[in-house]
Every structure is written in structure tokens, then in C-alpha cells.
Amino acid sequence: MRRLTAILVLLLSSACGQQAPSPPTTPNPGGSETITGRERIGWDQQADSTDELASFGYAIFVDGNRSLVDGVSCGAAATATGFPCSGRLPAMSGGAHTLELSTFVTRNGETLESSRSASLRVVVSAASPIEAAATVAAGDTVRAVEKTASRAAVVTSGLEQPNDLAIAPDGRVFIAEASGRISIIAGGRRRTALQPVPGTRVEIIALALDPQIARNGFVYVVRVALDTAAPVFQLVRYREVGGTLGEAATLLDNVSASDARPAAALRFGPDGRLYAAFEERDEASAAQGAYNGKILRLNPDGTTPRDQRGGSPVFAAGARRPRGLSWDAGGVLWIVDGDSMRQERLIAAAPVRGPVYTLPTPFGAASAVFHTGGDLLIGAESAGYILRVHFDEGDRTRVAGTERLLQGDVDAVRAIAVAADGTVYVGTSATLINLKSLNRADKPAKER
16 A cells, blocks of 8 residues: 555545535544655545446545545445545645545535545655655665656546556557456547446456457456456457457456455467466465466467476466566566555566565556566556666666656556557556657666
8 A cells, every 4th residue: 555545545435315425534644644745645435336436526625725636546346445546636835734535426416515534634745856766676776867758648538447558560559447348549539349248347457469469359358257256357358350349258267356456467478378467365375276376378268388387377476466567578577566565576577586676665556568678667556657667788687777757747557558669558547648759868877
């Protein structure tokens, strides 16, 4: 969890009938919290359904001055305390401030708003440049001194929390949304390629395109079925024809998933095989043959490759909560482990187990992909930026420096993909943008 979110969790009650929403409640954090002002504020929102959740708006009071909360993002699955939500903090001057939240709903032209939450005190203090860019690299501290020149443009908006992106060879952008919808952008226009079956509850976690999609049209997804007695991961293959996905074939089923914020990753490797990683589950991982906490290597039809050791699809032990898989130019498989409850990490997993690097805090790992220039781009959903990781030219498993892209410009980075021409596509909470250039002016320096 983000440090700010951990102390600023607000339990916002849902509105029902024609009554105003119940007053928000908040735990007493005890004292003041020092922040930079660039963090996001998080809360849990009680709602009967995602449709009701979508009807809510939120206001934040800074020293009594009311404004709307921008960049609100809410999870698709509720916990016992509600749906996890977060939003951008408004601009605040340095020093101490008192924050309060309220939730409201508009019905028949009338706005019904709850009373304010218990007040929270924060002290806004800007982070130093070195602190803002630091990350741990095998015992060293590295910092970025480079500056990236890039041009950002909005491609489309109105998305429903994109969880993954994929770029087809012909330039089409496939977008997997948490609602279970898949959209395709082609020729500057977006169309819906897949809608969830009415009456079912699914969340699409990861998306991958067959390397031969131009010939066979295959699109693969990892989704979570939420209608079962307990949530489970499913690996499903679709065929795309004329911008529509059909012919669903379930290749793998009944892999245990978390009730909230399930984690999985899906990518085709340089060997043409499909790699799927599923989160670690204590009770499931202990079961013989369980795929939780593992990276699976599969043929595109879901069978086990003949050259797989032991005739099992299990390729390697994975991250506790895999949020991204990507291979560098040398064939090293890197995993982004988004286990924010313990420590978020970047791991060199194959062909041999390599270094492990600690990601900045707070972060909220959401996606990872190597850029055509050789740097690794990691999405920070909670912190709202792209962490660009630059590797040592003499040792591609050694991190030489980092840089933060889009910090302060987006509410979250939930998904990243790179096109063949180097264009970077970024999915935020509701918008797809692209970055046309990622040119570095200087090489990063390393502190010892």
C-alpha cells in the first residue's frame, strides 16, 4: 500500500434511495503526515454494485475550501470495507493543511452530499531531487541525471480502468479493461471488440496477442471469474475477426485468485511460447500441482511444450504478485513483483535467477515493457508515473540509473505497451496516451 494511502483510507458510505450518502468515517491517523503533495489519496467506498459506485462523485476540503477530487480510480472488486478508490490531491502550498472528504450523488438534478469525514492533517514538503529518483540496485543507490524529451498526446478517453495493452503488427491497439471489456483502436477510432456476458462478473487482468495474429487472429487473456464460489483465474483464447472477438476457448481454469486486486501477467516470449504468471496464494501454493506463484510456459494451444522439463508447464518460480513480464534484447526475462504489502521488486528470473532490485516507495507496480532503446519502463499506478530503468551497457543485469516520466501529469499508470516504431502507449485510469519520443540527453550517474 502507498504510505499516504495507508493513513488516509476513508470509508465512504454509499447513497441509497433519495437520501444523502451516509457520512464518511475515517480512522484517526494520530498526528500529521509529511507528504510532497504529488501523492494520491485513497479510500474504501461502500456501494451495492459497480454501477452505483460509478454514480458517485467526491469532494475534498483543504482547510475548509471545497473542490472536486480529480482522477478518481476505483477497483472492480469490493472487499469487506468497500471498493478501493483513490484520487489526485489538489494543489497545495507548502506547510500544514487539514483535509476532509465527502461523497455525493446527483439524482433528478438534485445533488445529495454526505457530511464531511473526520479531518486529516498533512504537512506538504517537497522531496529532494535525489530522493525522488532513488532506487536500490544490488546494494548501490542510483539516481537519474538524464532528462527525457518526449511528446505526449491523448489517443482516447472514457476507458474503464485499463489493465493491459497490446500492439498488433499493423498498429492496432488492443485495450483490456477491468470491466471485462476489450477495445481496439484502429485508424484513430475505438470500437468494442468484446463485452462481458450479461449477468456474469469477470475482470480481465492481462492480454497478449499471438505473434501470428495477422494469420490466425488469436488474442489471449487472463481473466478472473468472480461468480464462482471463490475467484479463479482463467486463461482464454479468442479469435479476432473484423474487430470482434469470438470463438472463446478456455485453455486453463481454476487457478486460485484473490478477492481483491488479483495479480497475473501474460506475454509471448521470444521463443514463440506463451508465458503466464499467477499470484502466490498461501493455501493454494501449498497444494500439489498448484500453479499459483509460478510462471507457466505453454504452446499457443495451451499444451505443454515438448522441450519443457519434466513434462510440466511450470517454467520457474515467479513473483509473489506478478504485475509484468518482459524480455530484454539478450533474452533475460524480468518480472515486476507488485507485492506492496511487503516489498515491490524487479527480478531477473531466467535463464538463470539473477539480481533483485527494490522499487521506490510508494509505487504500485502495474506493468512493464522494454523500450526499443533498451530501457525498461515500469508503470507506477499508485505513484502516477513511469519508472524508466537504464541498465549498464557492460552488464545488462545491472541497473545504472532511473528516471521518472509523466510524474505530476497523470493520475495513474495502469498499463504500458511499445509499438515497433518506439511509440509508448500508456493507459491511465480512463485515458490512453502516447509518447512519441524517449531521447536521453545524458547518461545517468551512480552514487556509491
